[in-house]
Amino acid sequence: MWDQRYAVDEYIYGTEPNSFLAEHAEMLRGPVLSLAEGEGRNGVFLASLGLKVHGVDGSNVGLVKAQALARSRGVEIQTEVADLGVFEPVANYYGSVVSIFAHLPSAIREKLYPLVERCLKPSGIILLEAYSEDQLVCDTGGPKDADMLMTLAKVEQEFPNCEPILLRKLEREVCEGIYHNGVASVVQFIGRKKP
Template identity: 70%
Template structure:
């Protein structure tokens, strides 16, 4: 499905970064792991700020567009085609992890999220924005499946080892290409891995 969606010449979610990420990018240190990176808009934005970024996605087509976008902006990003159901990030390696609209089934989250926590360095930051359960039935983006939508409760349960610097649900205006447009209900989370005692 994703190869098909990204086969469009246009960048289907635009080339500008997610605004929540852009607002808090100054909190992030490299190297950065971006899961479900798609066509590269967030990885390229972070690379223009001087960060070393690895974008992981299941779509080769999306990541080829990500590399083209990086080239057009004069920056380098690393990309890896991987199924998030099987992807294992390096342990204790990343200064930051970003998850923007990475809507995953519960079984994949239960396997992946503990690995993401483990792959952060002490003091590292995980920044996540996803559609919330309140988005169900709205036509402005996100999956039509409540299990793949997020909530504050799910975040607290699924990232137990991260200290929440910010955790909120809100409605906000989103303009990200043709598939994410209009008023949307989202969960925003910035969690920090505790420093080793």
């Protein structure tokens, strides 16, 4: 599905970074692991700040566009085609992990998120934004499956080894290309790996 969705000339989620990520990017340290990097807008932005970025995504088509965007901006990012259901990041390696609208079934999150915590260095940061379960009634983006959407309780349960710096649910205007557009209900989380 994602190869097909990305197989157009335009960047379907735009080329500018997610606004929540941009607002808090100064908290991030490299190397940064970016989950579901897609067409590269977030990884390229982080690379422009001087951070080393490793973007993973299941779509080779998306990551080819990510590399093109990086070249056009004069930065480098590392990309890897990976199925997040079986992806195992290197332990104790990353300064930060970024997950922007990376909606995954709970069965995958249960395997992946402990590995995400493990891959962070001590005091490493995870920054996540996802649509909340309340987004089901909105027509402004995101999956139509509550299992793939987030709640505050899910975040707390699924990242037990990260101390919340910020954890909130809110409605905000999301303007990110043709698939994320309009007022949306989101969960935002910034957590620091416990010592």
